[in-house]
Amino acid sequence: VRKLPDVQIAIVGLGLMGGSLAGALRGKCRSIIGVARRPETIEQAMARHLIDRGSVDLAQGVAEADVVVLATPVRTILQLIDELDPLLKHGCLVMDLGSTKTEVTRRMAALPDHVQPLGAHPMCGREISGIEAAEPTLYRGCTFVLTPLPRTSKAALGLGRSLVEAVGARPLTLSPERHDRLAATISHLPYLLACALVGTAESSAEGDPVVWEVAASGFRDTSRLSASDVTMMLDILLTNRQAVLDAVDACQAQLRILTDLVEAGEGEVLRTILAARRNRRGSLFT
Amino acid sequence: VRKLPDVQIAIVGLGLMGGSLAGALRGKCRSIIGVARRPETIEQAMARHLIDRGSVDLAQGVAEADVVVLATPVRTILQLIDELDPLLKHGCLVMDLGSTKTEVTRRMAALPDHVQPLGAHPMCGREISGIEAAEPTLYRGCTFVLTPLPRTSKAALGLGRSLVEAVGARPLTLSPERHDRLAATISHLPYLLACALVGTAESSAEGDPVVWEVAASGFRDTSRLSASDVTMMLDILLTNRQAVLDAVDACQAQLRILTDLVEAGEGEVLRTILAARRNRRGSLFT
Numbered sequence: 253v254r255k256l257p258d259v260q261i262a263i264v265g266l267g268l269m270g271g272s273l274a275g276a277l278r279g280k281c282r283s284i285i286g287v288a289r290r291p292e293t294i295e296q297a298m299a300r301h302l303i304d305r306g307s308v309d310l311a312q313g314v315a316e317a318d319v320v321v322l323a324t325p326v327r328t329i330l331q332l333i334d335e336l337d338p339l340l341k342h343g344c345l346v347m348d349l350g351s352t353k354t355e356v357t358r359r360m361a362a363l364p365d366h367v368q369p370l371g372a373h374p375m376c377g378r379e380i381s382g383i384e385a386a387e388p389t390l391y392r393g394c395t396f397v398l399t400p401l402p403r404t405s406k407a408a409l410g411l412g413r414s415l416v417e418a419v420g421a422r423p424l425t426l427s428p429e430r431h432d433r434l435a436a437t438i439s440h441l442p443y444l445l446a447c448a449l450v451g452t453a454e455s456s457a458e459g460d461p462v463v464w465e466v467a468a469s470g471f472r473d474t475s476r477l478s479a480s481d482v483t484m485m486l487d488i489l490l491t492n493r494q495a496v497l498d499a500v501d502a503c504q505a506q507l508r509i510l511t512d513l514v515e516a517g518e519g520e521v522l523r524t525i526l527a528a529r530r531n532r533r534g535s536l537f538t
Numbered sequence: 539v540r541k542l543p544d545v546q547i548a549i550v551g552l553g554l555m556g557g558s559l560a561g562a563l564r565g566k567c568r569s570i571i572g573v574a575r576r577p578e579t580i581e582q583a584m585a586r587h588l589i590d591r592g593s594v595d596l597a598q599g600v601a602e603a604d605v606v607v608l609a610t611p612v613r614t615i616l617q618l619i620d621e622l623d624p625l626l627k628h629g630c631l632v633m634d635l636g637s638t639k640t641e642v643t644r645r646m647a648a649l650p651d652h653v654q655p656l657g658a659h660p661m662c663g664r665e666i667s668g669i670e671a672a673e674p675t676l677y678r679g680c681t682f683v684l685t686p687l688p689r690t691s692k693a694a695l696g697l698g699r700s701l702v703e704a705v706g707a708r709p710l711t712l713s714p715e716r717h718d719r720l721a722a723t724i725s726h727l728p729y730l731l732a733c734a735l736v737g738t739a740e741s742s743a744e745g746d747p748v749v750w751e752v753a754a755s756g757f758r759d760t761s762r763l764s765a766s767d768v769t770m771m772l773d774i775l776l777t778n779r780q781a782v783l784d785a786v787d788a789c790q791a792q793l794r795i796l797t798d799l800v801e802a803g804e805g806e807v808l809r810t811i812l813a814a815r816r817n818r819r820g821s822l823f824t
Contacts, residue, residue, distance in 0.1 A: 375754040395751050424751060431752075437742045438753050442760035444796050445731045447815040451792035452785065454818055456723045464822060465681050465710060466717075467724050468661040472823050473759045474728035478815045479823075486809050489800050500797050502741060504790060506734035511786050514775050523772050529733040529764045532740055536750060537758050537765075 262317035270323025271386025276419035287313035322348035353428035368408035371399035392420035436495035548603035556609030557672025562705035573599035608634035639714035654694035657685035678706035722781035
């Protein structure tokens with residue numbers, strides 16, 4: 253395994269995450285090859301100086317790559333891992349940016365022995381997607397989870413860490429299962445809450461369409477994640493089912509605590525809990 | 539009832555909402571009197587040119603006012619209405635900015651006959667509170683609900699509307715009950731979801747404190763409302779109990795639809811619903 257400045261990196265998928273990573277890494281490694289299905293995406297990535305070269309052909313794109321980064325929705329990553337199997341350069345590091353890690357790293361375990369697999373997930377994003385939304389600064393200051401496999405070498409993990417640091421992010425090594433449990437609570441649950449909120453307003457609007465006229469910034473922010481890319485989120489939910497269901501259960505229990513207190517008019521107990529939530533939120537974000 | 543440029547307006551409560559309203563109305567009416575409990579609040583409102591004069595004495599503050607606007611949490615508004623009863627100038631318009639309207643307008647119905655009562659609720663806000671957060675531009679472009687009582691005269695409602703328009707907002711006349719039902723769905727429910735989300739992460743953090751390290755912009759935005767002023771929110775929940783409980787029930791049903799589909803792995807049905815939520819959110823906000 254080489255050092256970052258010496259490696260050729262192929263990024264498969266040039267949407268928000270892949271395009272941003274390409275732009276953030278460009279100039280910090282030997283070269284960046286972008287791989288996308290549509291030639292227009294390659295053209296846009298070239299025009300925006302996010303990549304050095306591009307290809308719509310997976311085999312050609314990864315043939316000379318020392319590092320291959322899969323930056324597509326999770327279920328496409330699972331397919332790509334199988335497809336890549338015979339195409340990879342000897343000793344190549346295969347990373348992915350998929351939002352769930354257990355199924356991805358399980359699939360990576362079947363890659364040829366000469367390959368170094370490394371799961372990864374940057375904890376950042378935007379609700380807009382596509383190469384148009386890509387920004388080389390996207391990863392700055394974010395936590396970038398790495399989920400090595402038992403077979404992943406120290407050198408390969410080190411190269412993964414230097415890639416993460418090169419884009420301005422903080423590497424955090426976790427097991428895939430632990431990542432998926434945490435992500436269910438901190439990311440997949442908020443998405444489902446946002447969708448359920450919009451669904452609640454939608455069914456309320458059937459009786460009284462004025463509901464949309466009174467929607468303000470509180471509704472806007474709480475519902476923001478429902479605008480996320482549907483394929484990305486669907487793949488997340490379906491590849492992290494149990495953890496997602498557990499997180500929703502835990503949240504429904506939290507909701508019931510609150511509604512029981514509201515129903516009983518238990519103002520002072522309710523105040524204590526609401527104040528604790530406010531203080532916690534205040535300690536996390538300003 | 540006079541026209542806006544001729545009236546003296548007393549604003550009781552100089553927090554985010556009252557301070558912002560004062561600043562937005564100043565110069566558009568004869569004078570703005572601020573009433574607050576603490577002299578420092580009056581001083582700050584004067585220093586920020588939000589009010590013409592101020593008083594820590596309710597009787598003195600409202601004695602000459604043609605319009606009195608109550609801009610405190612809802613349960614304080616209920617107390618203030620009783621206290622104001624003997625203090626109001628003949629023919630005075632009494633408005634409030636309380637976040638729930640049924641209990642407030644019920645209490646207003648007991649005001650002396652010579653007074654014109656008018657419930658109101660601007661659909662805007664920020665999670666920060668206090669005079670420091672006040673901005674005269676806060677109301678621009680927002681929907682400003684007016685909930686007249688059966689006894690409210692056309693002229694009084696007209697003065698209320700011109701006040702709303704003077705601060706750059708869109709007046710929307712609703713019954714108090716209809717307002718409270720809509721607000722439960724669009725505002726009080728999102729607040730409880732935000733609190734339940736933080737509570738879920740909090741209990742998850744007891745087992746694994748790394749959860750806070752992976753919290754990113756999605757968690758930040760979905761949880762934002764949990765940072766709202768606790769007294770304001772507590773008063774809302776306790777004065778709108780049934781509508782709040784109904785909204786949470788409806789949302790839990792929406793959540794169950796989603797989790798049932800996740801559990802069953804019904805990808806295509808799930809995709810259809812998630813896409814509908816995304817499209818709706820996209821039609822409301824960009």
